Amino acid sequence: MPEQIGFFTDTSICIGCKACEVACKEWNQLPGDPPKFLDGFDNTGKLDAENYRHVKFIDLVPESANIITGNGAAWLMMSDICKHCTNASCMEVCPTNAIVKTEYNTVYIQPEVCNGCRDCMSACPYGVIGFNEQAGVVSKCTFCYDRLQANMTPACAKACPTQSIQFGALTDLHKKADARVAALQAQGYDKAQLYGRDDSVYGGLGAFFLLMDKPEVYGLPNAQNAKLPSRNNAKGYLGAFLTAAVGVLAGLIAIRQNSDDSQRGA
């Protein structure tokens, strides 16, 4: 059994160069969507079947009146990717079992098994999975499964010039992340925090992050909102069962009542 591997993305040193996006597309032969001209330097928009990596540009430029020396924290940048959750929502709902855990404990969609029902898209809390119209199936980051099998580093981590994206054994990455966040907090970055390092979010993430603000600022659900779809199974079925039972009872009353009416009328 290979060692459990992961990505540690340190957003504090991301410079938004998008080398990860380019390397990912190059390796995975993703043509990409037509470029968009969005806020900041974002021309990808979101993760989908053509973008397994997406560099987010989060605009925190203060109002001009509030700009003073020392509050120049204007941009947050983050190279987003599938989180390879320990308890993956997509995998939970997939009816075809096309979504599996690999020997590296990463989450992988088998394109030859998927039938394109898209239930995983409704379940993924990170909006990671996209539907490939041409292939008729869904797809997302594979963690460069083919490269892993050849003992190669995933393309995005290999290309990252600042080592914002680090690849390695998950236990080693946890240690590095702990040291880094402690150093940042010691420097006064009180909001610096690890996301997905522990099991508070989907049992822990294979691709975890060092964030410089709250998860919501980066478009990530916080621990209170990171819930599995199955949370509604029992309540949903119970509600349906009770309503059906009351419905049958109502039908019985209507049918019997009217039978009595018509018999009296006859």
Next chain:
Amino acid sequence: MAEHFVQPPHWEVWITLYFFLAGIAGGSYTLATMLRLWGSARDEATARIAFMWAFPLAVVCGALLTIDLGKPLRFWHMLVNTTPGSLGLNFKVWSPISLGSWALLLFSLFAFVSFLEVMTKRGNERNVSGAMVVWNVLGSIVALFLASYTGVVLSVSNQPVWSDSYAIGGLFVASALSASAAFLAFMSRFRSDDAIPTESRLGLADSYFVILELIMIAAFFVTLSNAGELWRETAMPWLIGWILILATFIPSLWTLTGRARGRALAASRAVAGTGTGALIVIVGVLILRFVVIYSAQF
């Protein structure tokens, strides 16, 4: 407060129609069984109509689900695991789509046998064997599941609105029963004079189902409000949809008030009997499916 960062699955027209017709197929089968069990002998004509429609509707449901897939020829992957080295049946009790796929298959079997039974029988006399009644009862349990699980599919997700309410399964089964009662009342007009007396029973049943549906809509809104997501349903154009849905309840509720004033059969037949009231109810349920499905995605 719930926060969502998901992408929509783009479940649109085919899924909306499937959710709608699965409700009518399941609801019709259930109502037919109820008419057989508790109705008078004269209700057999309408039960026969329901059993005749349930199977073709189930076939259409299967076709709609298949068309919506990105790979329609892989529809059987819902039932069979084709993962290399893991060949076997797919049955995930915690995945409503997995359960629903089996339910649709099973319901089709129940509906097919009932279809054969009524097609091979002459006239509308009620000479049903005990075994067939048991078959109908078991089929109705699957039918009710079919009518309701579609709502649970939506709830078991991370989409806004859908995952914020666990009342959608209940809402869908209540509305499915209402639409089915209206559908049978409407269809019986064209099929047989023997079926017409049952219209009033179905009209009254529909009124009760509409009250149940109203309660479930209230539950749906309360759960959304608790999650801080009610604004999505009260925003345009969905608000118009909800107003239309509530407007379609008027004929059914009017039937009920007519009964309360003592004009029992006359009132209920005034609405159900014209066919217009039944059509209004059916359209209302279609709008309900449309609004619930689309409002979470756009």
